Amino acid sequence: MPSEHDIAFPRLSRSQIDALRRWGHVRAIAPGEVLFKEGDRGFSFYVVLEGAIEIVEQSRGTPHEVAVHGPGEFTGDVDTLSGRAALVTGRATAPGEVLELTAAALRQAVDALPEVGEIVLKAFLTRRTLLLSDGFEGIKIIGSRFSPDAHRLRDFATRNAIPFTWIDLESDEQAETLLRQFGVPASATPVVIGREGRYLANPTVAELGRCAGLEVAIDPSELHDLIVVGAGPAGLAAAVYAASEGLDVLVVERIATGGQAGTSSRIENYLGFPMGISGAELMRNAQLQAQKFGARITLPGTVQRLGIDAGVRVITLADGTKIRGKCILVATGVEYRRLDVARLSEFEGAGVYYAATETETKLCRNEDIVIVGAGNSAGQAIVALSRYARRVHVVARTRDLGKSMSRYLVDRVEQIDNVVIHRGAVVTALEGDGHLQAIRIRDDAGVETRLNTPGLFLFIGADPHTEWLSGCVQLDKKGFVTTGGAVPLEAVRTDLWRAQGRTPFFLETSLPGVFAAGDVRSGSIKRCASAVGEGAMAVSFIHASLDAASPAKDVPTSAK
Ligand SMILES: Cc1cc2nc3c(=O)[nH]c(=O)nc-3n(C[C@H](O)[C@H](O)[C@H](O)COP(=O)(O)OP(=O)(O)OC[C@H]3O[C@@H](n4cnc5c(N)ncnc54)[C@H](O)[C@@H]3O)c2cc1C
Numbered sequence: 001m002p003s004e005h006d007i008a009f010p011r012l013s014r015s016q017i018d019a020l021r022r023w024g025h026v027r028a029i030a031p032g033e034v035l036f037k038e039g040d041r042g043f044s045f046y047v048v049l050e051g052a053i054e055i056v057e058q059s060r061g062t063p064h065e066v067a068v069h070g071p072g073e074f075t076g077d078v079d080t081l082s083g084r085a086a087l088v089t090g091r092a093t094a095p096g097e098v099l100e101l102t103a104a105a106l107r108q109a110v111d112a113l114p115e116v117g118e119i120v121l122k123a124f125l126t127r128r129t130l131l132l133s134d135g136f137e138g139i140k141i142i143g144s145r146f147s148p149d150a151h152r153l154r155d156f157a158t159r160n161a162i163p164f165t166w167i168d169l170e171s172d173e174q175a176e177t178l179l180r181q182f183g184v185p186a187s188a189t190p191v192v193i194g195r196e197g198r199y200l201a202n203p204t205v206a207e208l209g210r211c212a213g214l215e216v217a218i219d220p221s222e223l224h225d226l227i228v229v230g231a232g233p234a235g236l237a238a239a240v241y242a243a244s245e246g247l248d249v250l251v252v253e254r255i256a257t258g259g260q261a262g263t264s265s266r267i268e269n270y271l272g273f274p275m276g277i278s279g280a281e282l283m284r285n286a287q288l289q290a291q292k293f294g295a296r297i298t299l300p301g302t303v304q305r306l307g308i309d310a311g312v313r314v315i316t317l318a319d320g321t322k323i324r325g326k327c328i329l330v331a332t333g334v335e336y337r338r339l340d341v342a343r344l345s346e347f348e349g350a351g352v353y354y355a356a357t358e359t360e361t362k363l364c365r366n367e368d369i370v371i372v373g374a375g376n377s378a379g380q381a382i383v384a385l386s387r388y389a390r391r392v393h394v395v396a397r398t399r400d401l402g403k404s405m406s407r408y409l410v411d412r413v414e415q416i417d418n419v420v421i422h423r424g425a426v427v428t429a430l431e432g433d434g435h436l437q438a439i440r441i442r443d444d445a446g447v448e449t450r451l452n453t454p455g456l457f458l459f460i461g462a463d464p465h466t467e468w469l470s471g472c473v474q475l476d477k478k479g480f481v482t483t484g485g486a487v488p489l490e491a492v493r494t495d496l497w498r499a500q501g502r503t504p505f506f507l508e509t510s511l512p513g514v515f516a517a518g519d520v521r522s523g524s525i526k527r528c529a530s531a532v533g534e535g536a537m538a539v540s541f542i543h544a545s546l547d548a549a550s551p552a553k554d555v556p557t558s559a560k
Contacts, residue, residue, distance in 0.1 A: 008126040011072035016116050017047055017099065023109040024101035029053070029092040035075065037089040039195055039213065045106045047074045051096015057088045059137040059163075066131060068093065074120070077127045080106065081291045085213025087131070087138070087163065107294050111244075121288065131163070138163030139212055142175050143190030145363065146435040148349030149202050150190040155349075156205045158359045159256030159263070160299070161284060162212040205255070205300050206319075216298040220322055224250045226542055227315060227325035228295075229303045230465070232259020233528050234518025235331035236286040237535030242542065243293035250323065251290070252315065253299040258283030259333050260462075260519070261528045263355035264377065265384035268408075270528055280357070282528075303332075306472050306514070313513055326549065327542045330469065330481055330509065330516040331535060334462035334526075339372065343430045351436020352456045356381040364389045364455045370439060372427060373459030374401050379409030381457055382419060392419045393451055395441050399423040422449070430456070464520050474510035480522035483507050483515070500548070505541035507534060513545050 012020075029035070029051055036043035038058065046053060048069050055066040055075065066088055069075060075090050080103055101109060110117030141157065143150030145168050157164045169175045169189060176186075184191050188201040194211040209215055226242050228235045231253035243249045256262060264279030273282075287297065305316040312324045336354040338344060344352060353360050361384070369389045371382055374396040386392045394413070401410045401421070413419060424444035431438040438452045464480045474482045474491050482488070484506040491510040492503050500512050507515045517538045518524060518531035 004126055007122050008130050010119050010123055019113050020109055023105040024099045026097055026099055029096050029098050031092055031094055033092040035090040036086055038086055040086045042103055043086055045076045045080055045101045047099040049097040049099055051094040053090050054093045055088050055090050057136055078124045078288060083216050110292060136163055137165045140165050140167055140193040142167045144169045146350055151349040153190055153208055154359045156208055158357055209300050216296050224248050224325045226327045227323055228329045228331055230331035230333055231257040231297055232333045233261050234531035234535035236290055237532040238329050238538050239290040239295035241536045241539040243295035249295040251295060251297040252301045252303055254302045255300055257287045263357050265356050265380055267528055304468050327545055328514045329538055330520055331518050332465035333519045334464050337461045339427055339458055341427055347430055347436045351454055354458055356384050361388050366390050368453050369455035370451055370453050371457045374398050375404045376406055378459035379405045379413055381459055382413050386416045386419055394421045395425050396423055397426055476522040481509055481516040481520055482522045483509055486522055507538045507541050
């Protein structure tokens with residue numbers, strides 16, 4: 001079995017290098033020459049033919065050697081394909097020669113040469129894991145574990161795989177020293193310290209994304225074949241299939257790639273993973289796969305409006321940016337439902353959470369926590385969090401968990417020693433001062449109980465993310481997007497559709513060229529595999545629509 005180090009730093013054979021030559025060019029390197037540096041984007045990929053390239057990172061304040069690539073070895077990690085800013089610097093340490101491929105050429109090469117592609121992609125993924133486990137600190141987030149803003153920033157960084165070090169004001173002495181060094185009062189926290197000591201006081205997630213080098217430049221004059229709105233399983237699947245079939249694809253995502261699936265601690269029923277797989281890992285692989293085929297992903301960007309301008313479909317982001325596409329795929333999924341109880345918003349991010357990712361797991365170590373809900377996502381969270389929490393109280397409106405939770409999860413949950421199930425119960429009040437300290441629940445016999453807890457996790461269902469489509473495409477009574485045969489007849493008996501000479505395709509909305517897939521679609525099965533399947537299927541209808549395209553004329557524009 002090759003070690004992680006062998007997978008991360010393989011040596012290509014002479015024939016593999018020869019196969020790569022048609023996508024690159026050979027050039028000389030001189031000692032001291034910087035081939036790419038921390039913060040660069042769109043940097044090239046280098047195979048060392050002769051000489052050596054040293055890889056250095058500076059996140060700890062002083063230069064730290066990560067690797068030295070010799071003949072047959074190559075530079076790069078996931079950011080070579082993602083377009084994000086480089087985390088490390090590559091410098092020649094000896095005179096020699098390299099085969100240089102641009103990022104675009106590398107994409108074509110890994111696609112055309114599956115054997116080399118597998119070696120390169122596995123190396124890229126493993127290098128990132130090794131970099132993080134070797135003490136790479138990334139950006140620093142300083143704040144109180146009780147602050148909702150600090151939670152918002154950590155959640156964003158975790159879900160977007162931004163390497164970061166968390167420094168807790170409540171327990172880490174380094175926090176005060178660093179704040180003094182930067183002349184920042186504790187009242188201005190959370191603070192993010194980025195490259196070269198630049199800092200941001202309580203930034204928005206967009207500012208944090210920029211600081212971490214996430215954003216992808218958008219050219220408003222570009223006309224994309226397909227704009228995918230939402231990078232959950234449906235959006236990413238569509239991006240993979242569309243980009244691999246030659247379409248120019250831009251994905252716009254509000255928070256983080258992965259959607260709901262990315263927040264799932266373990267997906268056990270996704271085909272091909274008999275041991276289960278963490279949602280974050282599944283979605284990280286999907287993102288790399290989409291980027292490998294050339295799909296671009298821009299985030300954070302919230303789409304607020306859909307319209308048509310001179311026959312072209314146009315989406316408008318919250319910051320006013322307009323992006324033009326021949327087709328749009330709506331893959332905006334659903335949003336977690338909130339509890340109808342006083343003071344909820346006061347504690348969101350400060351004791352009330354909607355996911356059980358790594359960030360929340362750390363918060364509930366050795367604490368008593370409460371999970372509300374009786375569906376599969378609640379079940380998964382109970383299993384995952386019970387490993388860290390002292391006790392997990394489950395508040396379920398139903399008496400029979402089996403009504404909405406899969407049998408295998410019910411059996412597992414009922415056997416965990418530190419899980420206490422409160423059946424037929426609801427949350428009636430939240431208590432705390434700045435951070436949640438206790439909740440009150442009442443059961444169906446009217447008995448009230450007070451539970452001391454710093455963490456309330458809500459998994460009580462979800463509503464569709466379609467507010468940005470209202471007035472533009474037809475929604476069902478619950479706000480989900482109707483497609484195909486479910487589009488009301490009066491919406492199809494219009495000049496717009498007569499001009500198309502057809503009715504909507506199976507996954508097409510009431511607006512020609514605008515498709516919907518996944519949880520957001522009326523009548524869809526709310527599962528990861530079905531979202532992926534619909535995303536993939538949508539692409540064949542998108543091809544058909546592009547082939548038959550006739551420019552759409554005056555049609556409604558969505559509200560907002
Ligand atoms: C905790 C949890 C555990 C789960 N476990 C399982 C499981 O084990 N097995 C299973 O099959 N299913 C599971 N599910 C359900 C599964 O994850 C969903 O069915 C699936 O993620 C739906 O995919 P989607 O792409 O349609 O939507 P989503 O995953 O909801 O993704 C939609 C994306 O669109 C983005 N977005 C929304 N509005 C906008 C906007 N205006 N502009 C830009 N972007 C926007 C969102 O930020 C999000 O990233 C779980 C769900 C949760 C919450």
